[in-house]
Amino acid sequence: MKKVYLNRIVSIIVPVYNSEKYIEKCIMSILNQTYKYIELILINDGSIDNSGQLCDTFAKLDNRIKVEHMKNLGVSSARNKGIKAATGKFIQFVDSDDYIEPNMIETLINEINRNIDLVFCGYTRVSKGKNGEINIKAISLNKQVNMTKKTFLNEFGILFKHYYINYLWNKLYVVDIIKKYNLEFDSLINWGEDLMFNLQYLEHCGNITIIDKQLYNYVNYNDNSITSTFNKELYNNQNNMYKSVRKFLIKNNVYTDTNKDIVELKFTDSIIMSLNNLFYKDSDCDKLEIKKQISRIIEDDILGQDLKYFNIGGFQKKIVGKLIKNKFLHLIIYFYKTKEYIRRRKNFLYKIFKK
DSSP, rough: OOOOOOOOOOEEEEEEEETTTHHHHHHHHHTSSOOOOEEEEEEEOSSSSSSHHHHHHHHOOOOTTEEEEEEOOOHHHHHHHHHHHHHSSSHHHEOTTOOOOTTTHHHHHHHTTOSSSSSEEEEEEEEEOSSOEEEEEEEOOOSOOOEEEEOOOOOOOOHTTTTTTTTTTTTTHHHHHHHHHTTTOOOOOOSSSSHHHHHHTTTTTTEEEEEEEEEEEEOOOOOOOOTTTTTHHHHHHHHHHHHHHHHHHTTTTOHHHHHHHHHHHHHHHHHHHHHHHHHHHTOOOOHEEEEEEEEHHOHHHHHHHHHHGSSSHHHHHEEEEHHHHTTTTHHHHHHHHHHHHHTTTTTHHHHHOOO
């Protein structure tokens, strides 16, 4: 029998941390949705700016808003708190510095009425150029797809490549699935937690729909992003995430062909990111810690099987792949120190080194 969810409440969970510059636009984009049956759950995760006060102010203006204040425990704990507070039949996650298109919730809810367990949509990446200009990039499959879990799994690699699976905010989830299987975010990790949650959820899905519309606006202005600041646990987090992806694909008998190639190619990309991370100017790793982390990388058995994927990339990736293959620890350190030296002096060679 077809499920019908007309006029059912959608719980939108927004973790908030020091977002006073963006939170008003985010909140208004949710309140002004064409679909009105919503509850907006704002989780103030120990903000030290005016974000918490702004959340309380908006709650006084619209009775669809709930505000929860907590000490700063991180985005995963905030989302878990939001799930517990949710009373809707569906859950959507929105980040506090982003905003959504006016018809996003209505479009997603109309699809999930078709006996669907998970709905994806496209999104727009909004970033700033070097001169402050706004750059907009649309991410879409250019077709609407309704698929069974089996079909979805066969397409996993392509969707993973285009960051459809990784994020939370371009999806609508069924609360019954989340609560029946006690799904929650791992508060002990600070990178890849979105994907880890999605892999858990996908295990219990039957039918999935991907909508060919960019309904979410991902604002990437953050100077503290993972690709620009030092994160001592970056390699550990990424390594654990890719282990989870492999485990998921193996369990579902689809760790083959294109799926495997794309996942392992992106894994080798993540290794380059992790090595770059060790040599950021704000890195607090001493020489011993740097050697220890690089040793772990070059001794990784899985990475040893992935060396061919280092040839798919630019100058940096190909050189580092050869150094890893030969386990030249000290040459890897020398390469990245040289790269950082060239970067600081704004030498034209840096364009070659960073590719």
